[in-house]
Amino acid sequence: MSAQHEAAILAAVRAIPKGSVSSYGAVARAAGLPRRARQVGRVLRETGADSELPWFRVVRADGSLAFPVDSDAYAEQRERLAAEGIILVRNRVPKRYFGQGGDLDALLWGPGR
DNA sequence: TACTTGACCGTAT
DNA sequence: CATACGGCCAAGT
Numbered sequence: 118m119s120a121q122h123e124a125a126i127l128a129a130v131r132a133i134p135k136g137s138v139s140s141y142g143a144v145a146r147a148a149g150l151p152r153r154a155r156q157v158g159r160v161l162r163e164t165g166a167d168s169e170l171p172w173f174r175v176v177r178a179d180g181s182l183a184f185p186v187d188s189d190a191y192a193e194q195r196e197r198l199a200a201e202g203i204i205l206v207r208n209r210v211p212k213r214y215f216g217q218g219g220d221l222d223a224l225l226w227g228p229g230r
Numbered sequence: 231t232a233c234t235t236g237a238c239c240g241t242a243t
Numbered sequence: 244c245a246t247a248c249g250g251c252c253a254a255g256t
Contacts, residue, residue, distance in 0.1 A: 118253070141238055152251060158237035159253070165237080175237075183237035190237085 118156060125149055126160050133174040136201045138214050140178040158183065173197040180209035 125148035132147070133139045139147070141154035150156065157175070165172035173194045176182055184191040186208060195205055203214050 142240095145238090152239090153253085154238040155236065155252060156238095156254095161237055172237085177237085178239055194237095 118160065122148070122150060122156070123160055123164070126157055127164065127170060130157075130161070130170055130172065130175060133171060133216065135171070136203070136214075137216050138174045138176050138198070138203065138210050139216050141175060141183075142178055143216070144175055154178075176210050180212065180215075182208070182210075 126144060129144045129147040130139075133144075141157040144157045145151060145153040148157075161170075161172050161175065164170065176194075182191055182194050182205075184194065198205070198210065203210055
């Protein structure tokens with residue numbers, strides 16, 4: 118990953134509004150890197166944990182979290198989302214919390230609508 | 231260079 | 244609605 122791509126990805130993640138989520142693939146597209154969902158995960162694995170980055174707002178396209186359900190990381194992400202009013206249903210973030218990530222600009226995303 | 235590994239995704243069954 | 248499959252692509256070995 119070039120430093121540029123990494124910066125673009127981090128910027129896209131920071132652009133996800135509080136109270137809503139986006140998918141790895143949508144973040145990749147918003148960063149101008151279509152088809153690189155896995156790279157987004159890689160960057161979050163390295164850079165994520167610490168920092169102010171809202172890494173917990175990034176989930177899989179189907180609404181599930183990327184960690185094993187019994188892991189500490191899973192619990193933390195679930196709690197951080199809950200703190201913003203996003204409650205998992207059957208281990209998935211309900212579709213209404215996703216931004217319009219596919220077609221529109223990241224800045225237009227908004228919570229449950 | 232060749233092969234394996236994933237914080238993944240869309241489509242088909 | 245759940246699983247399977249193939250495709251994806253950069254980093255690690």
